[in-house]
Amino acid sequence: GENVEQHPSTLSVQEGDSAVIKCTYSDSASNYFPWYKQELGKGPQLIIDIRSNVGEKKDQRIAVTLNKTAKHFSLHITETQPEDSAVYFCAARKNNNNDMRFGAGTRLTVKP
Amino acid sequence: DSGVTQTPKHLITATGQRVTLRCSPRSGDLSVYWYQQSLDQGLQFLIQYYNGEERAKGNILERFSAQQFPDLHSELNLSSLELGDSALYFCASGPVAANTEAFFGQGTRLTVV
Numbered sequence: 001g002e003n004v005e006q007h008p009s010t011l012s013v014q015e016g017d018s019a020v021i022k023c024t025y026s027d028s029a030s031n032y033f034p035w036y037k038q039e040l041g042k043g044p045q046l047i048i049d050i051r052s053n054v055g056e057k058k059d060q061r062i063a064v065t066l067n068k069t070a071k072h073f074s075l076h077i078t079e080t081q082p083e084d085s086a087v088y089f090c091a092a093r094k095n096n097n098n099d100m101r102f103g104a105g106t107r108l109t110v111k112p
Numbered sequence: 113d114s115g116v117t118q119t120p121k122h123l124i125t126a127t128g129q130r131v132t133l134r135c136s137p138r139s140g141d142l143s144v145y146w147y148q149q150s151l152d153q154g155l156q157f158l159i160q161y162y163n164g165e166e167r168a169k170g171n172i173l174e175r176f177s178a179q180q181f182p183d184l185h186s187e188l189n190l191s192s193l194e195l196g197d198s199a200l201y202f203c204a205s206g207p208v209a210a211n212t213e214a215f216f217g218q219g220t221r222l223t224v225v
Contacts, residue, residue: 006154034213043114043202043216044155089155100145100214104154 002027004092006103014111019080021106023090024072030092033066033073038087038105047088048075080110115139116205116217124223130191133220137184137205143167144186145214146178149200161186193224 003026013019025033031052036044050057050064050073057064061080066073077084087107093100115138125131137144146158148171157170161180172178175193180186190197200221204214 036216041218043116043204043218045114046213046215049213100157102147102155102157 002030002092002094002101004090004101004103006090006106008106009104010107010109012109012111013080015080015082017080019075019077019084019108019110021075021088021090021108022072023074023092023103024070025092025101026071027092027094028068028071029094032093032100033064034091034100035062035064035075036089036091036102038089040086044089077108080108082110082112084108085110114215114217116203116215118201118203118217118220120220121218122221122223124225125193127193127195127224129193129224130189131193131222133188133190133201133203133222135186135188135203135205135217137186137203138215141205141207141215142184143206143214144180144184145204145206146172146186146188147202147204147216149202149219151199153199155202158188190222195224198222198224 006023034049037047038044061078063076087105089105090103117136119134142163145160147155158172159178160168178188200219202219204216206214
């Protein structure tokens with residue numbers, strides 16, 4: 001089955017700096033890669049996703065890049081703000097398999 | 113608010129007991145997924161139902177079972193509970209079986225004492 005690895009497990013940045021979280025996956029058939037943000041006491045919330053026919057996607061301060069050859073994808077947050085502090089999860093799934101596998105999560109702390 | 117409702121929010125029970133967690137998906141969503149999140153751990157996929165039928169199975173213990181009812185709500189049954197079953201249990205829903213987005217509920221925090 002799919003195996004998703006996520007790094008780093010913790011990340012601390014100064015407000016205004018950029019943050020990058022990286023994930024690798026093992027199954028080359030995976031073609032959908034969402035990112036979730038989980039705030040304390042809440043369920044994960046989808047923040048951005050990318051499909052394998054796209055190399056990069058951007059939504060305001062958040063961007064995701066995908067390298068299918070290397071089987072890795074990354075989340076980029078620019079101009080970080082304290083409210084970006086949360087645990088971020090990457091995930092990967094094949095179109096014909098609904099078993100979406102998550103990375104172990106990255107705890108991001110943005111210091112004011 | 114994702115539109116996915118989970119009850120109860122908190123549950124404390126003793127070892128050996130059985131509990132039922134309930135999930136109401138977003139209106140119109142046919143797929144329901146269950147995940148387990150232990151303390152400081154990632155999300156472990158347990159099982160998925162689509163329109164009443166089991167669609168995919170993950171790392172779900174034999175002591176655990178789930179079902180999806182005709183009104184599309186789902187229940188996760190946990191039996192012979194052990195201390196290690198203490199975790200957050202999340203339900204997520206999505207529109208179709210081979211779907212992309214999954215929207216998560218707020219979770220049920222289960223504590224086994």
